[in-house]
Amino acid sequence: MAYTPGQFHQDQSIANVLDDVARAHRILELEGHGDMSMGHLSYRDPFGRGLWLKRGNLALSEVVGDDFILIDFDGNVLEGTGLRHLEWPLHAEIMRARPDVNVVGHSHAHHSTVFAATDQELGPYNNHGVWFAEHGVPRFTDTSHIITTVELGVEVAKQLGDAEAILLRNHGIAFVGDDVIEATLAGIFLEKAARFQLDLLSAGVAYELPDPAESIEKRRRIYPPKAQQNYWMYFNRKLERVEALQGIGIAQL
Numbered sequence: 001m002a003y004t005p006g007q008f009h010q011d012q013s014i015a016n017v018l019d020d021v022a023r024a025h026r027i028l029e030l031e032g033h034g035d036m037s038m039g040h041l042s043y044r045d046p047f048g049r050g051l052w053l054k055r056g057n058l059a060l061s062e063v064v065g066d067d068f069i070l071i072d073f074d075g076n077v078l079e080g081t082g083l084r085h086l087e088w089p090l091h092a093e094i095m096r097a098r099p100d101v102n103v104v105g106h107s108h109a110h111h112s113t114v115f116a117a118t119d120q121e122l123g124p125y126n127n128h129g130v131w132f133a134e135h136g137v138p139r140f141t142d143t144s145h146i147i148t149t150v151e152l153g154v155e156v157a158k159q160l161g162d163a164e165a166i167l168l169r170n171h172g173i174a175f176v177g178d179d180v181i182e183a184t185l186a187g188i189f190l191e192k193a194a195r196f197q198l199d200l201l202s203a204g205v206a207y208e209l210p211d212p213a214e215s216i217e218k219r220r221r222i223y224p225p226k227a228q229q230n231y232w233m234y235f236n237r238k239l240e241r242v243e244a245l246q247g248i249g250i251a252q253l
């Protein structure tokens with residue numbers, strides 16, 4: 001796979017977004033999504049050529065702006081060097097099915113993956129769960145295997161529907177957004193909501209599902225674009241403080 005300088009280096013707008021997508025990887029590691037060199041985000045190429053996918057053999061905490069390869073929707077590598085993650089069809093098929101989605105993430109975040117292994121429905125039991133109040137979080141149970149075929153990718157995308165995330169039973173999660181901020185918050189909030197609900201379940205006390213209509217209204221009220229930007233900046237400041245002390249590539253706090 002010979003590297004030829006192409007659009008990536010010619011178009012600063014893509015490079016700028018990929019810097020943010022790289023930061024999103026490192027933020028997600030800080031927020032409990034790290035699992036050795038597994039997990040990856042992708043960004044839809046604005047010129048319609050395909051998607052920019054994190055390359056393989058790197059931890060989430062190690063990703064910088066140059067660590068992306070451009071693949072088309074059939075998985076052909078168009079630009080960049082390094083390994084193509086086996087689960088590229090997960091990204092390609094979600095983007096094919098969801099024109100509104102520009103960023104897709106996949107990880108094995110611990111609490112979300114524990115939650116995915118249960119038969120419980122994720123609910124808006126705290127503010128983080130409210131992110132998913134409108135569409136819920138479906139659970140993909142066709143296989144516990146990784147999503148390495150187009151057929152499985154198509155099925156995950158179909159079952160994701162209009163939702164912001166999907167649980168992959170005995171495997172992990174996928175989460176999406178129309179930009180890097182939305183996708184990152186979806187990943188972080190799913191992990192926090194799953195942890196909260198597991199705590200709730202293990203407390204062994206009675207609890208009730210909050211009113212669904214109220215939860216949808218609450219979602220609109222507490223997560224307007226301005227608030228999303230505010231939380232994104234918070235997570236970036238947190239990342240900068242950690243990296244100022246430890247550099248890029250930390251495994252855990």
Ligand SMILES: [Zn+2]
Pocket residue numbers: 038039087106107108146147171172
């Ligand atoms: Zn996986």
